Amino acid sequence: MNNEKTIDVLNTLIEINNDRIEGYETALDETEESDLQILFSGFIETSEKCKSELIEEVFRLGGTPTEGTKTSGKIYRLWMDLKSALTGKDRKLILNSCEYGEDVAVKTYEKAMQDDDDDEELGIEQRSMIAAQFKLIKNDHDKVKFLRDSLVEHE
16 A cells, blocks of 8 residues: 555545535525525535545545645536526526536545555555445435436426
């Protein structure tokens, strides 16, 4: 196991959780729908929990946890799209943007686990932690997708 590579993987997951926190904090500020506010608050809690575990592991490995977000590429556009959607306070657009963001988060976790299968960069404890976090993130994704899809069905 290579600590530098392991720390890089963990820091990538910290970044995606930072992105989720920032995006859902924006969503909370912009939406007036109480069910979405409760949902988004829960998603922030999920990412805060995941981020805390990841940071603790990076420190344990002697690394420095990243503090930033991914402000380029798909992630940046996602949250900009979310902000634009929220400005109009359109529930469907908000949920579309959130679902896209959740897709990115799920794919980031899947990539970390797939890359580890190929390279074995993570130890047993890290694999277990990431798999458990993936389940939480995937569950959040599925909640957003269900809400979004239920709106489409009622149109």
